[in-house]
Amino acid sequence: MAAVQDGPMELDAEKETKPEILSDGTSNLSGNTASGTLSSSPLTAAPAGGAPKMEDQQTLIAVLQFLKRNKLTDSVEILRREAGLGEDQEDSLATDGSGGGKGDGDGGDAHSLLSRVSITSAVAPQNMPVKRADDQPDVSVVLSAYSQQGDPSLYQVYYSGLKNFIESVLDCHRAELSQLFYPLFVHMYLELVYNNHENEAKAFFEKFSGDQECYYQDDLRVLCGLTKKEHLKGNEALLDFRTSRFVLRISRDSYQLLKRHLQERHNNQIWNIIQEHLYIDIFDGMPRSKSQIDSMSGSLAGEARREVNKAKVFYGLLKEPEIEVPLDDEDEEAENEEGKPKKKKTKKDSLGSKSKKQDPNAPQQNRIPLPELKDSDKLDKIMYMKESTKRIRLGPENLPSICFYTFLNAYQGLTAVDFTDDSSLLAGGFADSTVRVWSVTPKKLRKVKSAADLNMIDKESDDVLERIMDEKTASESKILYGHSGPVYGVSFSPDRNYLLSSSEDGTVRLWSLLTFTCLVGYKGHNYPVWDTQFSPFGYYFVSGGHDRVARLWATDHYQPLRIFAGHLADVTCTRFHPNSNYVATGSTDRTVRLWDVLNGNCVRIFTGHKGPVHSLAFSPNGKFLASGSTDGRVLLWDIGHGLMIGELKGHTDTIYALKFSRDGEILASGSMDNTVRLWDSMKAFDEVETDDFTATTGHIHLPDNSQELLLGTYHSKSTPVTHLHFTRRNLLLAAGGYNSQ
Amino acid sequence: MASPKTVPKDAQVMMQILKDMGITEYEPRVINQMLEFTYRYVTTIIEDAKIYSTHAKKSNVDADDIKLAIQCRVDQSFISPPPRDFLLDIARQKNQTPLPLIKPYTGPRLPPDRYCLTAPNYRLKSLQKKVSSSAGRITVPRLSVGAVSSRPSTPTLGTPSVQTVGTKVGTPVSLTGQRFTVQIPSSQAASVKSATPTTPTVQNVLINPSLIGSKNILITTNMVSQNSSGDSTSLKRKHEDEDDYDAL
Numbered sequence: 005m006a007a008v009q010d011g012p013m014e015l016d017a018e019k020e021t022k023p024e025i026l027s028d029g030t031s032n033l034s035g036n037t038a039s040g041t042l043s044s045s046p047l048t049a050a051p052a053g054g055a056p057k058m059e060d061q062q063t064l065i066a067v068l069q070f071l072k073r074n075k076l077t078d079s080v081e082i083l084r085r086e087a088g089l090g091e092d093q094e095d096s097l098a099t100d101g102s103g104g105g106k107g108d109g110d111g112g113d114a115h116s117l118l119s120r121v122s123i124t125s126a127v128a129p130q131n132m133p134v135k136r137a138d139d140q141p142d143v144s145v146v147l148s149a150y151s152q153q154g155d156p157s158l159y160q161v162y163y164s165g166l167k168n169f170i171e172s173v174l175d176c177h178r179a180e181l182s183q184l185f186y187p188l189f190v191h192m193y194l195e196l197v198y199n200n201h202e203n204e205a206k207a208f209f210e211k212f213s214g215d216q217e218c219y220y221q222d223d224l225r226v227l228c229g230l231t232k233k234e235h236l237k238g239n240e241a242l243l244d245f246r247t248s249r250f251v252l253r254i255s256r257d258s259y260q261l262l263k264r265h266l267q268e269r270h271n272n273q274i275w276n277i278i279q280e281h282l283y284i285d286i287f288d289g290m291p292r293s294k295s296q297i298d299s300m301s302g303s304l305a306g307e308a309r310r311e312v313n314k315a316k317v318f319y320g321l322l323k324e325p326e327i328e329v330p331l332d333d334e335d336e337e338a339e340n341e342e343g344k345p346k347k348k349k350t351k352k353d354s355l356g357s358k359s360k361k362q363d364p365n366a367p368q369q370n371r372i373p374l375p376e377l378k379d380s381d382k383l384d385k386i387m388y389m390k391e392s393t394k395r396i397r398l399g400p401e402n403l404p405s406i407c408f409y410t411f412l413n414a415y416q417g418l419t420a421v422d423f424t425d426d427s428s429l430l431a432g433g434f435a436d437s438t439v440r441v442w443s444v445t446p447k448k449l450r451k452v453k454s455a456a457d458l459n460m461i462d463k464e465s466d467d468v469l470e471r472i473m474d475e476k477t478a479s480e481s482k483i484l485y486g487h488s489g490p491v492y493g494v495s496f497s498p499d500r501n502y503l504l505s506s507s508e509d510g511t512v513r514l515w516s517l518l519t520f521t522c523l524v525g526y527k528g529h530n531y532p533v534w535d536t537q538f539s540p541f542g543y544y545f546v547s548g549g550h551d552r553v554a555r556l557w558a559t560d561h562y563q564p565l566r567i568f569a570g571h572l573a574d575v576t577c578t579r580f581h582p583n584s585n586y587v588a589t590g591s592t593d594r595t596v597r598l599w600d601v602l603n604g605n606c607v608r609i610f611t612g613h614k615g616p617v618h619s620l621a622f623s624p625n626g627k628f629l630a631s632g633s634t635d636g637r638v639l640l641w642d643i644g645h646g647l648m649i650g651e652l653k654g655h656t657d658t659i660y661a662l663k664f665s666r667d668g669e670i671l672a673s674g675s676m677d678n679t680v681r682l683w684d685s686m687k688a689f690d691e692v693e694t695d696d697f698t699a700t701t702g703h704i705h706l707p708d709n710s711q712e713l714l715l716g717t718y719h720s721k722s723t724p725v726t727h728l729h730f731t732r733r734n735l736l737l738a739a740g741g742y743n744s745q
Numbered sequence: 746m747a748s749p750k751t752v753p754k755d756a757q758v759m760m761q762i763l764k765d766m767g768i769t770e771y772e773p774r775v776i777n778q779m780l781e782f783t784y785r786y787v788t789t790i791i792e793d794a795k796i797y798s799t800h801a802k803k804s805n806v807d808a809d810d811i812k813l814a815i816q817c818r819v820d821q822s823f824i825s826p827p828p829r830d831f832l833l834d835i836a837r838q839k840n841q842t843p844l845p846l847i848k849p850y851t852g853p854r855l856p857p858d859r860y861c862l863t864a865p866n867y868r869l870k871s872l873q874k875k876v877s878s879s880a881g882r883i884t885v886p887r888l889s890v891g892a893v894s895s896r897p898s899t900p901t902l903g904t905p906s907v908q909t910v911g912t913k914v915g916t917p918v919s920l921t922g923q924r925f926t927v928q929i930p931s932s933q934a935a936s937v938k939s940a941t942p943t944t945p946t947v948q949n950v951l952i953n954p955s956l957i958g959s960k961n962i963l964i965t966t967n968m969v970s971q972n973s974s975g976d977s978t979s980l981k982r983k984h985e986d987e988d989d990y991d992a993l
Binding site: 243560566 | 765766767812815819824825826827828829830832833835836837839840842844845846847849850851853854855856857860861862863865869
């Protein structure tokens, strides 16, 4: 970064480091960080004239000019005395200097000085016009030369040199070292652009961009358009890329090879970039193969460091509060005193675990505060249990039926869909900023009566909940107005009283489904909010948007409770874990992160997608996560170990919908290619459980068994699938907007 | 798509740019939108640069003025999300406070009333009635387009529709909002343009829905005077364009 920007600070820095300016050797120059302060190398005694190298001369002169410009005459004297510079030498460089009143510097001297500079330090002629042309930032040019570490035209030489080296190593190391190409390429290119060497940057790009991996093509296209420093300023993602460190995982042997090669060639250019911008996570063991590396790479920041994925995650489910719920299947306790008809359930699938032992992988009940169960919630739970007894067990032999809800006349404006858990209501968010709610069952939607009418009803009657509804307002669907931008996410609350919608206008709105009016607008993201979801227990909800963070809110706080920051690009998809203690976010930076609600930490980073991640689904047992992206692949992750355990290939377009069946045996995926595919998740997860080796090293050997796991492909005529939902009885509902093209 | 011979040069350039950026499938109207944006942006920058150069008492506009104009506009119109370290910082602060305990038995859990929208002071009327009555009203501005006498007619256009202001505030149209005031005068036909400078008061202009056919989108623009002067809205302008073209 140019020193000119932090002018006043630089004065002090300059004064202190002035005696240390005379650095020797290029390797020390490389220690300069982006802040542009001069490296504090030991002072080499500088007798008049000969000893200091030409680059140091340049620096000295530039610094002198800077000091002069800021009228620090004493410092100028001292420096000049110590460095042994003559008056004319420094003035000769101030060709069109602002303060260069002593313009009697001989052109001859300047020329000779400059020519000496050009020969000895091998600074290419291109540098000269840059320096002479703009005197105003001449200090910064010289200083930034440090951050660019030498000559722009040599970058190509360095890169080809590295390329040749890597091509000559043993096969087993080649794949690993090839990971270096992309980050080095981008960083070198960005350095050239940053230091205003536009032509060299373009030439560099043209020569080497074709060598990069195919999955980086989109990024390269963006880079291709960035040729000036000003272009960099607005591009947050690239600035983040420049400051954050790209992570590479290389085995120790390969790393030693690389280190030896770079250091013996005195070619510290690349070494410096590696040290500054890359983080090499070394592991002991066999070098990884190309396919292994390919499966994990693709994200904007490289892979995840191993220790990032080592935090303990409580992926177990919370215990169902069956003890407090009366009239349940606690048949040894006589708690059926509520007067409701007794139904002794012997089926105990999800609710039934009688063991009072805490699952070691499950969080404590009070780890995060959760709302208590109201009576209506308890009734819901009873209904849920009744339904679950009638649930169809799915499997490879027993595929679900799929019912597709097609939105007609949406003119490609359908942007979000959600079903309630009991599949009684359907909500659609549209690009015209409306949210529409439909009743899927024959029962119509009704609004609550007005306050005056409510006064007159009999509050003690049994069917008071029906009486509060106003029959005159019964209709099949209701339209909710309020947003001022397309609605990109909708989510029903588990108790069916509220609906959330998130929109491009930066707000998340809470709507009441009793009055069908808007209750609250949560403002926090000031940028489009791409997704929102209620927690499985209600009360909390999470939203993620263009500002690269996901926020956790509670319905009764107007500000977010937690901010999950860390992604390098927009957060496109946010999902709660079934135990509501963790939030998974998928992002345009092609990673999936898992965050802890309690303290906002990122506990898992999953890389491997080659395109923005648009859909996420947790398995019902909480152990696994599935993610789908624009590259048409569904990746399966083991949350506990932090590993990728499966890859499902088959879709040809972005996957926007992912859902596990109620018992987790089938994974359904819906995509823009107008198909719904069913995958055998039970089989995919079984195959992995046994492997301990992968857990320790983090290496994965993914079997290419997508074909075996695919249970069925179901095409719609021309309707992309926006949402999938398994009813409580394991019927699959799909929703999408008819696309006539 | 029109044959290359009949396509104007800057449209060809725009098609090439889209191709270079990897965008291969797009509706033909996208080119118009992009060109509109380009014209508007470049015009604004050059006008700003002219102001800066006259302020610096230069005879010509040079590169520095343009650079300054771009820089100032970037901060105003194209706001980008906060930088990562800032986000990490505020996240750290926010995440330190423990999660608040949930009070039991409180009924609907909502923020304090002043943060809620539970007390609106308006009511939406149904859409059907408005369409029929506005269809009759629409012909008024079109008749007065050519005539200089557009002035006396505009107040009459204004008054009958004033009552819709109250009800239309929360209307179904995503396209309303202050941003529209900037768009309509410049890009629409002269009919509306003549109206703008003359009316300092609030005025609703209903664009003929019959042009849109059965879609029945009513686009209302609140031409409050401070907004018509232009780009002072804090909303991102780059999103304004897409709304225009549904009316064409």
